[in-house]
Structures are given as C-alpha cells and as structure tokens.
Amino acid sequence: MSVEKGKETRVEDSRVKTRLDYVAKQSKAMSFEIEERKSAPAAVKSLDKAFDYVSVNTDDAANVEFMVIKVPYDPVVVAAAGVDENSLRLHYFNEATQKWETFNSPDGGVDTVNHFVWAKVKHTSVFA
Secondary structure, three states, X not given: OEEOEXXXXXXXXXXXXXXXXXXXXXXXXXXXXXXXXXOOOOOOOOOOOOOOEEXXXXXXXXXXXXXXXXXXXXXXXXXXXXXXXXXXXXXXXXXXXXXXXXXXXXXXXXXXXXXXXXXEEOOOEEEO
C-alpha cells in the first residue's frame, strides 16, 4: 500500500478484527501484517489473563511515526472471567527484557462503549 507522509492511514484486512491506523514519516510503499491468535507465539511468554494475542509487523518499521492499534473484546467473555472491563489494557512483549509492558493513559486505554482496548505505539510487536 502507498502511504503519505504525516497522513493517518488505516490498514484494512477482512481476515482480522484488529484495527490499525498509522502515520508514516515518509511517503512510500509499505506493507503491514496483522495476525490474531488465541495463544502466545512460541517465542513469547504467555500473559496471565490474556484473552487474545495480536502480532503486528511491517516491512519498514523505521518509517512508522506512530500507530494506533485497537483490539476488540467480547464483554460477555470478559465478565464471565470475572474481569472488570475498565481494568483492561493492551500490553506488548518487550523482547529485550522478556517481559510484558502495559500501555496506560495517555498511551493506551479501553473503550467500554465500543468494546476495544487501544494503544498508541511507535513499534511493531506482539500485543495482548
């Protein structure tokens, strides 16, 4: 896909529910891949109480100014697990420390009306 410098662009993929909006540093062709899964990838430790995992990759990570990733959740599943919707946050796996890091406000949060967790990120990763 072709991107314009400084313009927000949405990655559309009918195979996934996750939404990704990004802003590029330079105008050029880029590709993104979003993979949703129920378990952590083999190289990543599982996160307690994670409902889903999402891998986001691009062929030109250096050209990403920032991305806003929005991962939907099912409020019925969350309630059945005994988790308060307001406590949901998106996390990413930090490969350097081998630990999960949480996106808290102002870089992340939860939309309990539209049922998604979100984060503003500057890198690709595995998210949960």
